Each structure stands twice: as C-alpha cells, then as structure tokens.
Amino acid sequence: xxxxxxxxxxxxxxxxxxxxxxxxxxxxxxxxxxxxxxxxxxxxxxxxxxxxxxxxxxxxxxxxxxxxxxxxxxxxxxxxxxxxxxxxxxxxxxxxxxxxxxxxxxxxxxxxxxxxxxxxxxxxxxxxxxxxxxxxxxxxxxxxxxxxxxxxxxxxxxxxxxxxxxxxxxxxxxxxxxxxxxxxxxxxxxxxxxxxxxxxxxxxxxxxxxxxxxxxxxxxxxxxxxxxxxxxxxxxxxxxxxxxxxxxxxxxxxxxxxxxxxxxxxxxxxxxxxxxxxxxxxxxxxxxxxxxxxxxxxxxxxxxxxxxxxxxxxxxxxx
Amino acid sequence: xxxxxxxxxxxxxxxxxxxxxxxxxxxxxxxxxxxxxxxxxxxxxxxxxxxxxxxxxxxxxxxxxxxxxxxxxxxxxxxxxxxxxxxxxxxxxxxxxxxxxxxxxxxxxxxxxxxxxxxxxxxxxxxxxxxxxxxxxxxxxxxxxxxxxxxxxxxxxxxxxxxxxxxxxxxxxxxxxxxxxxxxxxxxxxxxxxxxxxxxxxxxxxxxxxxxxxxxxxxxxxxxxxxxxxxxxxxxxxxxxxxxxxxxxxxxxxxxxxxxxxxxxxxxxxxxxxxxxxxxxxxxxxxxxxxxxxxxxxxxxxxxxxxxxxxxxxxxxxxxxxxxxxxxxxxxxxxxxxxxxxxxxxxxxxxxxxxxxxxxxxxxxxxxxxxxxxxxxxxxxxxxxxxxxxxxxxxxxxxxxxxxxxxxxxxxxxxxxxxxxxxxxxxxxxxxxxxxxxxxxxxxxxxxxxxxxxxxxxxxxxxxxxxxxxxxxxxxxxxxxxxxxxxxxxxxxxxxxxxxxxxxxxxxxxxxxxxxxxxxxxxxxxxxxxxxxxxxxxxxxxxxxxxxxxx
Numbered sequence: 001x002x003x004x005x006x007x008x009x010x011x012x013x014x015x016x017x018x019x020x021x022x023x024x025x026x027x028x029x030x031x032x033x034x035x036x037x038x039x040x041x042x043x044x045x046x047x048x049x050x051x052x053x054x055x056x057x058x059x060x061x062x063x064x065x066x067x068x069x070x071x072x073x074x075x076x077x078x079x080x081x082x083x084x085x086x087x088x089x090x091x092x093x094x095x096x097x098x099x100x101x102x103x104x105x106x107x108x109x110x111x112x113x114x115x116x117x118x119x120x121x122x123x124x125x126x127x128x129x130x131x132x133x134x135x136x137x138x139x140x141x142x143x144x145x146x147x148x149x150x151x152x153x154x155x156x157x158x159x160x161x162x163x164x165x166x167x168x169x170x171x172x173x174x175x176x177x178x179x180x181x182x183x184x185x186x187x188x189x190x191x192x193x194x195x196x197x198x199x200x201x202x203x204x205x206x207x208x209x210x211x212x213x214x215x216x217x218x219x220x221x222x223x224x225x226x227x228x229x230x231x232x233x234x235x236x237x238x239x240x241x242x243x244x245x246x247x248x249x250x251x252x253x254x255x256x257x258x259x260x261x262x263x264x265x266x267x268x269x270x271x272x273x274x275x276x277x278x279x280x281x282x283x284x285x286x287x288x289x290x291x292x293x294x295x296x297x298x299x300x301x302x303x304x305x306x307x308x309x310x311x312x313x314x315x316x317x318x319x
Numbered sequence: 320x321x322x323x324x325x326x327x328x329x330x331x332x333x334x335x336x337x338x339x340x341x342x343x344x345x346x347x348x349x350x351x352x353x354x355x356x357x358x359x360x361x362x363x364x365x366x367x368x369x370x371x372x373x374x375x376x377x378x379x380x381x382x383x384x385x386x387x388x389x390x391x392x393x394x395x396x397x398x399x400x401x402x403x404x405x406x407x408x409x410x411x412x413x414x415x416x417x418x419x420x421x422x423x424x425x426x427x428x429x430x431x432x433x434x435x436x437x438x439x440x441x442x443x444x445x446x447x448x449x450x451x452x453x454x455x456x457x458x459x460x461x462x463x464x465x466x467x468x469x470x471x472x473x474x475x476x477x478x479x480x481x482x483x484x485x486x487x488x489x490x491x492x493x494x495x496x497x498x499x500x501x502x503x504x505x506x507x508x509x510x511x512x513x514x515x516x517x518x519x520x521x522x523x524x525x526x527x528x529x530x531x532x533x534x535x536x537x538x539x540x541x542x543x544x545x546x547x548x549x550x551x552x553x554x555x556x557x558x559x560x561x562x563x564x565x566x567x568x569x570x571x572x573x574x575x576x577x578x579x580x581x582x583x584x585x586x587x588x589x590x591x592x593x594x595x596x597x598x599x600x601x602x603x604x605x606x607x608x609x610x611x612x613x614x615x616x617x618x619x620x621x622x623x624x625x626x627x628x629x630x631x632x633x634x635x636x637x638x639x640x641x642x643x644x645x646x647x648x649x650x651x652x653x654x655x656x657x658x659x660x661x662x663x664x665x666x667x668x669x670x671x672x673x674x675x676x677x678x679x680x681x682x683x684x685x686x687x688x689x690x691x692x693x694x695x696x697x698x699x700x701x702x703x704x705x706x707x708x709x710x711x712x713x714x715x716x717x718x719x720x721x722x723x724x725x726x727x728x729x730x731x732x733x734x735x736x737x738x739x740x741x742x743x744x745x746x747x748x749x750x751x752x753x754x755x756x757x758x759x760x761x762x763x764x765x766x767x768x769x770x771x772x773x774x775x776x777x778x779x780x781x782x783x784x785x786x787x788x789x790x791x792x793x794x795x796x797x798x799x800x801x802x803x804x805x806x807x808x809x810x811x812x813x814x815x816x817x818x819x820x821x822x823x824x825x826x827x828x829x830x831x832x833x834x835x836x837x838x839x840x841x842x843x844x845x846x847x848x849x850x851x852x853x854x855x856x857x858x859x860x861x862x863x864x865x866x867x868x869x870x
Binding site for chain 2 (some may be wrong): 002034044048051053054055072073074076077079081083085086088089090091092093095096097098099100101103104106123124125127128129130141143
C-alpha cells in the first residue's frame with residue numbers, strides 16, 4: 001500500500017500563533033480520510049501546506065510522492081481542491097468558472113460535468129456574485145469532481161449544502177472511492193465522516209491527537225453500559241476499568257474501558273441482569289474526549305460529561 | 320422548570336405602518352463610525368481643492384492684465400467645453416476665476432463623492448448581505464436609505480461650508496463672504512442632487528458597482544450636455560444640474576441664488592422617487608432582474624491570461640476610450656495654442672524651458688509626461704488586481720490547479736504592461752491625429768506618437784514597483800501610488816511651485832527625453848526599462864517564496 005499524503009512534524013506559525021505544531025498525517029492511496037476538528041484547529045492550514053500555498057516552517061510533507069512546495073504545478077495536475085470558503089469571480093457565470101478551473105487543471109470530462117450539474121441542480125448561467133454560499137460551493141465541487149484526478153482535497157466541502165445535496169455529494173464520494181481515488185475530507189459534520197471515511201484523524205491545536213479507523217478508535221475507548229439488575233450492583237465500582245458508576249432504583253450506568261468490558265459483563269451476569277444496553281462511543285463522544293478539558297473550562301457540562309464517558313485523556317490511545 | 324406558569328402573553332404587535340424610519344439615528348451613527356476617516360478626508364480634499372487654487376491664482380496671475388489674457392484663452396471652444404462660459408469677462412477677479420474655472424470640476428468631484436459614499440452605505444451593503452442582518456432587527460423600512468441620505472448630504476454641506484469659509488476668509492479681490500457661501504452652497508447642492516440620483520440607481524440594479532456606474536454615467540451625461548450647450552450657447556445647458564450650480568455666477572456682480580431652488584427641487588423629487596421605488600422591490604433585489612450568462616466558458620477562457628484579460632477587459636476598454644477622448648480634446652486645441660501661450664506670461668512658468676523648442680512643443684512634451692503619469696494609474700491598478708484576487712480568495716483555487724505562481728502573476732502583468740502600452744499609444748495616436756488635422760501638419764502624427772511611445776518605460780517602472788511590493792511586502796503595495804502622485808506634483812507642476820529641477824530626477828518621468836521638444840536619447844529609456852525589469856523580477860521572486868494570504 002502506497003501513501004498519498006505523508007506529513008511528519010510539520011510546524012507553521014503566523015506571527016505569534018502556532019497554527020501547526022508538529023503535525024503528523026498519513027493517508028494511504030485509495031483511502032477516504034476524514035480530517036476532523038473544530039474551527040481554528042489547523043485543518044485548512046494543513047491543507048494549504050499540502051497545496052503549496054503556504055510554506056511549512058519545519059517538518060516534512062510528501063504529497064503523491066512529491067514536494068508540495070517545489071513540485072506544486074506537477075502535483076496539481078493530479079489533484080483537485082475544494083476550498084472551504086469558495087469565492088467566485090463576480091462577473092463570470094458558474095458554468096464558466098467550472099470550465100476555467102477544470103481546464104487550468106488540465107481538462108474536464110464533459111459528460112461528467114453535465115451529470116454533476118444536473119445532479120447538484122446548479123444553474124450554470126448565473127453570475128458568480130448572484131450565487132448563494134451553497135451554490136458557490138457546488139461550483140467548486142463540480143469543477144473538482146469533473147476533473148480526472150487521483151486525489152481530491154476537500155476543505156469542509158458541504159458546509160453550505162442542504163441535506164439533499166449532502167446525499168448527492170456522498171454518492172459522488174462513494175463513486176470516487178470505487179474508482180480508487182484518494183480523498184482527504186476535512187469536515188466537522190460527524191455523520192458525513194462516519195458514513196464516508198475509511199480512516200479518521202482528529203486534529204487539535206495544530207496536532208493530530210488520534211488517527212485510525214472508527215473501529216480502532218472505539219476499541220481503545222470506553223463503552224457505555226446501562227443495565228437493570230436484580231441484586232445490588234455496588235461491587236461493580238471496584239472492578240478495574242469501570243468509571244462513573246451511577247445507581248438509581250436498581251438501574252446502573254457506567255463506562256468501561258474496552259479491555260475490561262469482558263470482566264464487567266460477566267459481573268453483571270452474576271448480579272442477575274434483567275435488561276442490558278451497551279453502546280460504543282459515538283464519533284461525537286470520541287471527538288469530545290479530546291476537547292473535554294476545553295469544554296469544561298468554558299463551562300459546558302454536557303460536553304464534559306460526554307467526554308468523560310468516552311474516556312479521559314489517559315486511555316492510552318495511539319498518538 | 321418545576322412550576323407551571325401561565326404562558327407569557329404574546330407582546331402586542333402594534334401597527335408599524337408609521338414606523339418606517341425607526342432606528343435611523345442609530346444607522347447614522349453607525350455610518351459615521353464606519354467612515355470616521357473617509358468622510359473627513361473627502362471634506363478636506365474637496366475644500367482644499369478650491370482654496371488652494373484660489374491662492375495659486377494669486378501667484379500665477381498677479382496682474383489684472385494676466386487675468387484678462389487668461390480670460391481670453393478661456394474663450395477657446397475647447398476651454399469653454401471644459402470649464403464653462405466665462406460669466407464675468409469684464410471683471411475677472413480672483414473670485415470670479417475660481418467660480419468660473421473651478422466650479423464644474425469641483426462640483427463633479429462633489430457628485431463623485433456623493434455617489435460613491437451613498438452606494439457604499441446602501442446597495443453595496445445589500446449586495447454583501449449585511450443589510451439583511453440589519454433590517455431584521457428593529458429598523459424601519461426606509462431607515463437605512465434615510466440615514467445614508469442624511470450622512471452624505473451632511474458631508475456635502477460640511478464640505479461646502481469648509482470651502483466657503485476657506486475662500487471667504489482669503490480677503491482677496493472679488494471674494495466676499497456672501498459670494499463664497501453661494502459658491503460653497505452651490506457645490507453642496509449639486510452633490511446632494513447626485514445623492515438623489517444614486518438613491519434612484521441603487522433601487523434599479525442589484526449590484527453596488529452597477530448602481531454607482533449608472534449614477535456616474537448620469538454625471539458624465541450632465542457634463543457632456545453642459546459642455547455642448549455651453550459651446551453652442553443655445554440653452555441646452557439648462558438640462559444639466561451641473562449648470563444650475565454654475566449659473567449662480569458666484570463671485571460676479573450678477574451672482575444669484577435662485578438657481579439653487581432647481582437643485583433642491585430635483586433632489587427632493589429624486590429622493591421621493593427612490594423611496595417609492597424601494598417599496599416596490601425586495602431587500603437584496605433590484606427593479607431590473609440580473610441577466611444570465613453563458614453556461615460554458617469560451618475557448619479564450621482556458622488559460623490564466625484568458626482569465627486576466629476577461630477580468631480586466633472593462634478597465635482596458637474604459638481607459639482606452641478615456642485616453643482617446645483626452646487625446647482628441649487636447650490635439651484639437653493645438654492650432655490656437657501658440658497664440659494663446661504668447662499671451663499668458665504665467666503659463667510659461669508651468670512649461671519647462673527646453674532649449675531651441677517652441678512653446679507649443681514644450682507644452683506637448685509636458686503633456687506627454689502628464690499622460691504617462693495618468694496611464695501609470697491604470698498600470699498600477701492592473702497590478703493591484705493581483706492583490707485583490709489574492710485577498711479575495713480567488714487566487715487560491717487558481718493556484719491549486721496546474722498554474723504556477725509565475726504564470727498567474729505573469730498573466731496579470733501582461734495586462735498591466737501590454738495594456739498600459741496600448742492605452743498610451745491610443746492617447747498618442749488620437750492626440751497626434753487630431754493635432755495633425757487642425758494644424759494641417761501631417762508630420763505631427765508621427766512625432767507625437769513617438770513621444771508617447773518614449774513615455775512607456777516610465778509607466779512600466781511604476782508598474783514594476785507595484786509588482787516588487789506585491790511580491791516582497793504585499794501589505795505596503797499601495798506605496799506604489801507614490802510614483803504618479805510625485806510625478807504630478809513635482810514633475811508636472813513643479814515649475815509652478817518653483818521646485819528645484821533636481822527634484823524631477825527622483826521620478827522616472829524626469830528621465831524621459833522631452834519629445835517632441837528635445838532630441839531622442841536611447842540611454843535613459845534603456846535604463847528605465849532595466850529598472851522596470853529588475854523590479855518585476857524582484858516581485859516575481861518574492862512571490863514565489865512567500866505564503867499566499869489566505870484569511
């Protein structure tokens with residue numbers, strides 16, 4: 001398996017701000033990779049370093065086997081980019097912008113262009129300044145998907161799209177995956193990432209704090225268990241790996257580390273289970289666990305609790 | 320919530336029919352806050368333009384005889400078209416000179432300010448989507464427009480007042496406080512009329528550029544109607560609001576206030592019309608629906624150069640037309656020029672002495688260098704487009720395709736360098752052609768065209784400086800404006816101010832051989848070309864290394 005994107009220890013500062021703080025990111029060829037993190041975490045900066053629009057201060061970045069800064073033009077023939085904020089030329093129509101961007105990249109597939117315009121329901125005769133945010137984004141998405149490239153880099157591509165168009169977008173990414181294209185998809189729409197991505201990297205303050213498949217991430221974290229038992233369940237609290245035990249009228253609720261789930265379930269059996277519910281952390285909880293401390297500082301109880309259920313910082317995940 | 324409470328009574332919605340102006344005061348303060356620098360600068364610039372001219376007249380035309388010969392020169396049809404018919408030829412005091420020669424020009428700038436400021440606070444806000452945000456709060460339907468009218472008319476009145484006080488306190492011959500106030504009020508009311516015009520055009524189109532474009536076209540029309548009417552002297556001028564202000568005849572014995580009523584009346588009618596039109600449209604929409612364009616890009620739009628040309632097409636055409644008009648206007652006065660210079664001692668100061676050259680040729684070569692300074696504005700604007708595209712986040716998608724940074728910069732530089740050469744040559748050709756026709760000297764065409772061509776390297780140095788700044792210190796790209804500004808003040812008008820000749824050497828224009836008055840010299844032009852190339856290379860090299868501005 002080859003690596004489409006390999007970033008190691010990249011640092012990028014803007015004046016006082018350290019936007020990227022030794023960032024590592026690996027994306028294998030043919031993989032749809034979700035790049036998760038809140039605003040300001042460094043997603044767009046990473047992407048712009050990969051596109052050779054910004055120059056890294058330190059570290060190494062390899063894109064499709066080349067240097068993103070020195071080999072920009074050659075590499076850009078093989079990739080297509082959808083920016084997070086799409087601004088179009090006010091007096092060019094959407095159709096003209098699509099053609100222009102695709103031609104500058106090296107050509108476009110006319111049939112595919114037609115199909116995309118139809119499926120995304122875009123009016124290509126309107127001038128750039130008259131498009132809404134969602135429609136501007138459609139222009140950039142269509143221009144990217146109509147080009148025959150190996151790599152798609154998308155920075156929150158669907159932030160302005162309605163749910164219907166979101167589905168259309170997911171279909172096209174599915175097709176791209178089938179064709180063996182590599183996709184780096186920055187997003188904070190978790191459902192989208194959960195549905196589309198083979199692998200996920202979570203970024204926080206300019207560093208990737210966790211990377212892997214969703215299943216791997218879940219295995220490394222806590223499962224939430226809710227059960228009704230016939231006998232008193234106080235003893236559960238002393239088991240290894242059990243956290244945050246709550247009891248109310250014969251019902252218990254606790255979180256347990258993945259590796260200790262087995263023991264906890266066996267103990268529940270001994271206590272006489274009447275009903276049992278267990279669910280792995282949602283992606284939301286997975287993400288929040290990296291941000292729990294920040295949320296707590298900012299006074300958000302819900303976020304902090306969710307983060308706690310998914311497991312605090314100490315659960316030894318790969319960094 | 321533990322205790323059940325009675326559902327809160329829905330606040331009564333009182334009929335809001337009479338409250339279409341709610342929040343106007345807040346909007347006025349908001350606009351003043353946004354323009355706390357812009358408005359004072361406009362007021363100062365507008366006032367100083369008249370005041371400084373008055374004092375320069377004092378030194379340029381010290382004697383009554385000087386002023387009389389100046390008045391004679393101003394009888395030439397080209398001059399009448401430019402500034403208007405002299406209404407006080409027998410008693411051409413300093414005041415009358417300002418009222419006659421300056422009014423139309425300054426009034427046009429008042430109008431320009433009115434249009435730009437008004438559209439900035441109304442249609443441009445709507446286009447950007449900010450009006451929607453503001454209108455959704457407690458703000459009456461007409462509050463935004465009303466506030467903009469208050470702010471811009473108020474700016475006009477203050478600028479008029481500043482002008483009046485500045486002129487009135489000069490105590491020069493023919494300048495009374497009353498006549499200065501008439502002059503200032505006339506200017507302010509012409510400006511206010513264009514607030515009304517902009518208020519109407521802002522209802523018609525969805526775009527700020529369209530609205531100000533239409534209003535400025537109305538200004539151009541008003542100017543041309545007045546020019547034609549003044550030359551023909553047939554009353555056509557009365558159709559132009561510029562003329563209404565002019566015909567108050569400030570600083571003359573026949574000065575009169577009543578034409579101002581026409582301006583006030585038209586302003587009121589236009590504003591009423593705009594208010595009425597605004598109730599017939601939605602927020603963000605225009606009365607005229609926006610046009611659709613081509614669903615696919617033409618073949619030309621496949622390269623960075625194709626894009627740059629497309630983006631700057633309008634500007635190239637506009638400048639080309641303006642330069643042709645400029646060339647024809649000046650070329651057509653060439654035959655009377657010799658005679659008119661002979662009469663005016665002051666103009667000789669303005670024209671540098673060039674050995675062995677006639678006055679007209681010196682004047683032409685001085686004009687050539689002025690032309691180059693004007694065209695360098697085009698060249699700098701064309702280079703600035705790079706920065707606009709970058710900051711506007713439209714460079715990012717292009718540079719993420721297989722377009723190198725040099726190619727992208729090169730595309731706009733082709734427009735800047737090529738376009739400025741074309742615009743310059745158009746001016747020279749039209750100047751030379753109309754000059755050759757009126758003087759019946761066919762050789763003039765080639766001489767003048769050659770003289771404009773010789774100015775091109777100086778224009779390119781200005782463009783080159785802008786490129787260097789763009790590549791190396793993009794935040795200071797506006798420093799490039801120093802070249803045309805220094806050129807106009809020091810090289811073009813330096814003689815008038817009595818500046819030392821060496822000050823000319825700091826400007827690229829100071830090194831261009833003064834064709835057609837002096838002989839051609841290749842070396843200075845070659846050096847200018849090398850400097851332009853070096854600056855451009857520096858800019859390209861700098862841009863290749865730096866981060867793209869992406870926020």
